Amino acid sequence: MKSIQKQLFTGLALALTLLSSACKKNDIDNSGQFLLKVVNASPTAGPQTFTLAGTILVNTGLDYKESSNYISSPSGTRLVAEYKNQGTNSVFASGEIWTANNISQTVYLAGQGSKARVKVFTDDLATPNNGQVKIKFIDFSDNGPSLVKIRNGSGDELVGSLPRNEDSGYKYISPGLLTVQISGITGNSSVTLSVPDLQAGKIYTIYFTDAADGSMVANTVLHN
Template identity: 25%
Template sequence: MIRTTSPSPAPHISRRGARGLALAVAAVVPLALGVAVAPAASASTAEPGGWARVAHLSPDTKSVDVQMTALAGGDVVYELDDVAYGAVSDYIPLAEGTYVVSMVPSDAADDAEPVVQQSVDVAAGAPLTVAAYGRNAELDTVVFEDDLSAPATGEARVRVIQASTVEPIVSVDTAAGRPIASDVPTGSATDYAAVTAGEWDLDLAGADGVSSAGVDLPAGSVSTIFVLDTASGALTAKAVTDSATLADMPVGGIETGGGGTAGDEEAPVGLLAAGALLVGAAAVTMFARRRRTAGTAG
């Protein structure tokens, strides 16, 4: 059984992005190519120290634009636009240091106050997840420490992050009756546990009943099961692959939750954004056209 612990997306050229575009692409290029590359020169060191990603887990909060800013110097090192409910970004390689993650509604004015602002300390070799959760009137943030250690052959490693707003405490079992996580409060994560790899049918139990959801946990993967809300107020679950293999850099594309105000799934276009800056203005135009045809994450 997984034991509970204490509470411990694609880039887009926007009106907020002009001053941080070059730095954003510097982060996207190594992420899209799957290789470890030094971050932008304005970062605090020449080599990436750790990684961070962001998750939008507030079901009644509209799509948001996200910026990650280095506390030292104030440079925008990464940004995402139109991040919808249930979306979890790629891991962003970052130099060691303190960063501020800010979220504003996607349709807000340029000088709008963030609805979420959270500082995060990035350490060498330490991946983190920064999540905004709760109802819009009472938004909160939490930083989870991720562990991407590889599982044994034929197994997967998994944890549960409880982000439901309709059930304050949730237990997760397999449909066959095997307990996965018991009494997990909203805004908290369980420890990782080794499990048999494969497709699972889950029962998500709260005070008002049981909902079902299916997840796939590939062999050799490290995953997080996010407990989310559906538009009808029931529970659902989404498995996000934190790392499919043991590598220098975490891997995994944009994954989205299955309920709430989520829309259509958004195509990951980080590689297109990187290529746009490399090939020049013509490719930027192509990227903008491609971005307009993509759906929202959901």
């Protein structure tokens, strides 16, 4: 009986330890590093600083459409990410980052007002070959459909189904001007947007968001 009770106690203690670890915020792995790019994709937020796990990574305010360089930071799980109004300690929006050693990620402040949110995506920084451009799409528009498809200016499908707040995965296109048509999966109406001057050998994220006047716009983040 004592042996059984000891085994049960040991098992319970282990389970509680694992549960506590899984629920712990800012579970930092000081032995490893990852790279993080910080973007302000919220048109009405104003300049933002950025703090991760209590450490300020961006202390000069990022305006709408601006991004930082990649910043090296200790990796870990449930790292608290906070965008703060420049010059204050007021949190505009917060979220969590789960990361791993030696990867590259980009974190975005998206949305406006009560819909402001923090979203993070893992990046692949391998350079495209043969003069191509490597791109992925993210839809942050709250005014448009929650599920969209994307075609190029010729009507060829680039992305068949893109949910809001998710990325499309990488696509390879020719450099220069990119025109895209964005529409709902079940609707016939579409919005046409243009992204100029995409450079060969470069990696971009093209994100859609709502401008201050409510219209959809396309912005880019350069990753290399």
